[in-house]
Amino acid sequence: MLTQAVEAEVAAYIAAHAELRDDSGHRRVVRNGHKEEREIQTGVGSWKVKQPRVDDRRVDENGQRKQFVSNLLPPSPRRTKSIHERIPWLDLRGISTGDFSEAIKALLGPDAPGLSATSVVRMKAI
Numbered sequence: 001m002l003t004q005a006v007e008a009e010v011a012a013y014i015a016a017h018a019e020l021r022d023d024s025g026h027r028r029v030v031r032n033g034h035k036e037e038r039e040i041q042t043g044v045g046s047w048k049v050k051q052p053r054v055d056d057r058r059v060d061e062n063g064q065r066k067q068f069v070s071n072l073l074p075p076s077p078r079r080t081k082s083i084h085e086r087i088p089w090l091d092l093r094g095i096s097t098g099d100f101s102e103a104i105k106a107l108l109g110p111d112a113p114g115l116s117a118t119s120v121v122r123m124k125a126i
Contacts, residue, residue: 002047006072010052013068020058028057029068040073049073 010031017029032055039048054068 002049002072006049006051006070009070009072010054010068013054017056017058022057030055 014029014031018027020028022028032053035051035053037048037050039046051070051073056066056068058066060066
């Protein structure tokens with residue numbers, strides 16, 4: 001379902017810019033295969049996702065190329081926003097930093113990798 005939602009998000013982005021063409025008549029925003037499959041942690045467990053790639057040849061007023069950013073998938077972190085939202089909640093409940101990884105594993109299951117005390121401190125700093 002997540003893959004279908006991301007595919008729909010990309011299709012809507014490309015359709016919204018379908019009329020934009022360069023001097024040769026080529027579209028400025030097109031699909032360009034898929035990114036490498038990766039595993040992300042969500043509030044309901046671990047998922048493997050293969051995100052569609054978008055080639056956006058538009059340029060902003062500063063000369064920087066615009067790019068597609070998914071609202072559903074984090075750009076580089078391997079955890080979704082819902083996990084990051086739980087960290088402050090656990091902190092407010094008085095759980096110590098050292099116990100965060102155990103609390104997160106209790107919420108997400110034993111297969112929640114990368115949730116050491118150090119990574120929790122980094123998430124709290126964000």
